Every structure is written in structure tokens, then in C-alpha cells.
Amino acid sequence: MMARPWQAPRPLLAIVVTLVALTYQAGKKTFISIQEVPADANYVKDTLQFVMDKYNEESDDKYNFRIFRILKIQKQITDHMEYHFNLEIRRTTCQKLETTNCAPQEGELRKQVMCNFSVFAAPWFEKYKIQKKNCISS
Numbered sequence: 001m002m003a004r005p006w007q008a009p010r011p012l013l014a015i016v017v018t019l020v021a022l023t024y025q026a027g028k029k030t031f032i033s034i035q036e037v038p039a040d041a042n043y044v045k046d047t048l049q050f051v052m053d054k055y056n057e058e059s060d061d062k063y064n065f066r067i068f069r070i071l072k073i074q075k076q077i078t079d080h081m082e083y084h085f086n087l088e089i090r091r092t093t094c095q096k097l098e099t100t101n102c103a104p105q106e107g108e109l110r111k112q113v114m115c116n117f118s119v120f121a122a123p124w125f126e127k128y129k130i131q132k133k134n135c136i137s138s
């Protein structure tokens with residue numbers, strides 16, 4: 001039996017498509033580096049400051065929140081730099097413009113929020129942008 005000429009290219013085409021897809025993925029992967037970094041690593045402090053300023057600016061709460069615990073910091077490098085923060089933040093006794101002695105609230109006003117942020121960071125240009133924010137209060 002003879003295969004019809006137009007049937008032959010199909011498996012070949014599938015193989016080519018798969019190869020291109022694999023190559024594309026492999027190519028992308030080589031440009032992604034994700035590593036955990038400590039809180040005192042370069043640029044982390046400034047980026048965290050930006051994140052909390054933004055959080056408080058956007059929050060309707062009468063009081064400011066601040067970082068109580070840093071669970072994880074990851075730095076991701078592709079064609080740009082991005083930080084992933086896993087933070088525990090708490091409502092403080094400081095109202096919007098106060099910045100000193102901001103102790104965590106206790107009693108009825110106590111509030112703890114777990115947040116994950118993804119932040120675009122170009123610290124040398126003082127440019128930051130929150131790309132993802134996911135917070136759950138407990």
C-alpha cells in the first residue's frame with residue numbers, strides 16, 4: 001500500500017512543533033534565575049520600604065502596618081529583577097504620618113496579615129512596581 005503524500009508530513013510536523021516548543025522553553029529557562037536572599041542583601045531594604053509605603057498608602061486602615069516577620073525573600077532575574085516577599089505584617093499604634101515608636105497593636109486592635117508580594121525592582125533608578133499582591137488577614 002502507498003501512503004498518500006499529504007499524510008506523511010503530519011507526524012513530522014508534530015515533531016518539529018514539539019522540538020521548537022522544547023527549545024523555546026529551554027531557552028527561556030536559561031534566562032531565569034531564582035534564589036533565596038537574606039534580608040540584608042543589597043537592595044532588599046529599599047524594596048521592602050517601597051512595598052510597605054505603598055501598602056500603607058493604599059490601605060484604608062487608620063493605622064500603619066509594618067513588617068513583623070520576614071518568612072522568605074526570593075530574587076528572580078530574567079531580563080529584569082524581581083523580588084518575591086513572603087511577609088507577616090502587623091497593624092501598629094502609629095497613624096498615617098507617624099513614623100516613630102510604631103509598636104504592634106495589642107488587644108482589640110491587634111491585626112496580623114500574611115502577604116506575598118512580587119515586585120519589579122530597578123533600585124539604581126529608584127524604580128519599583130508591585131506586580132502581584134496577595135494578603136490574607138488572620
Ligand SMILES: *[C@@H]1O[C@H](CO)[C@@H](O)[C@H](O)[C@H]1NC(C)=O
Binds near residue numbers: 134
Ligand atoms: C504565599 O506564598 C506561599 C508559598 O511561597 C504560600 O504557601 C502562602 O500560602 C502564600 N500566602 C499568601 C497570603 O498568599
